[in-house]
Amino acid sequence: MVLRLNPRRQSRGFTLLLALGVVAIVTMAVMLSYSVVGREADTQADTRRQKQAFFAAEAGLAEGREAMRVMMSKNGGLDELTLTTALGGATPVTDIPGLAAANPPWFELLPGPGADKWNNYTLLKTGLGPTEIPAGVDFPEQNNVRYRVFVRDDVDNNPSGTVDGNGQLWILAVGEVTTPNGRPTRAMVQALVTNAEGDSSFMPGCSQSRCDSTHTSSSSPDESAVGTGSTTEISQYP
Template sequence: MVRRRTPRRQSRGFTLLLALGVVAVVTMAVMLSLNVVGREADTQADTRRQKQAFFAAEAGLAEGREAVRLLLSTQTGSSMPLEATLGRPRVTLPGMGSDTYPWFDLLPGTGVDGWNDYLITKDTLDGSEIRADITDYPEQRNVRYRVFIRDDDDDSDTGFGTDTNRQLWVIAVGEVTNPHGRPTRAVVQALVANTDGQSVFTPGCISKGCGPDMTYDNPTDQNEPTDEETTTL
């Protein structure tokens, strides 16, 4: 019986397939890394825009509180129709007021649609704030804010278009525009009340009767304690 020789199998193309597999794995790893890096960059950019919008809203709120204080200090009557006093119509933007709770522009700006541009450019800075070794100075041109007021709910019997208790809500909206997507917004508000008396705010317990050393051994009050009943709010 003659035994035939078995031909050797040749691994033709195996090296090419192995190389293609390695290239595919490396390509997938690179794409995954780029995706992770891109998401991290988007997250950081969104966080930065949120902070910018919040700071712009806070700036608008501070300016709005002072404007309301000056506005209320000039009113001598018991009621103040907001539309007639401000000389501006109700705001009709989506999500900013309604027919029941109207909002009014308190500080209309000269920007697009009445926004106040919150610019930081080289022209708005002092010369000492600009370093001579920086040629490409970063500027802020996409931040803006609007400030509104509305009546509070305590005098709803007269309608929310007329104030009778000298209290107004100030709403500030900060926005960072994005040419490649939706804007980022932050909204802050505060209830502003007009008072004629002087408001004194001090740290610690000085306003409660203690001395400058933050103890109740007050050298300015030498009277003996009494047993009278004291009622506080």
């Protein structure tokens, strides 16, 4: 006797397999879309943190330049500035990778109040006026941004690396955005500043007076190093 399959039962089995295949395809599409959206959100968040860290570093650099102007003006017109003495007996930085073994060494210019020496760059609703936040706007508070500022001597005639003899110093500002889970985002801004009397301009070529035929300034490095003038930014590297 020959056993014949029921055509209706075969149709039901095919429909079940087709439904399972459709569910699997839809599930894979949803998971792929979720992955793409997640990566896009992570990219945008990382870009925002990079900008926040850069702006914090810029703020620290501006504050460091003002601190150096005051420090140089209090030097009493001396030709040399001892960094360890001017910074209150500061020691070289040892807890920042890449700065610990530098020569000349880096020193903390603006140490923060905590043990980690970070300066918090917070922005809270309580510190803003009622007209600074539009009605109905959910203002995002900034409480995870901080910065540190360091200073070092440039390569001049003094080999010690802790005594400045030409009125020029390097300032390095580090901005950082912390996250609850994950690595922090950092940005560094570096500038060479000089202590000069009056206004100074620095640009490619010979922009100063008394230039010789080779388009270089004939003034000595120490002619504008003494005085209570302003600190002028020579060059900056993000």
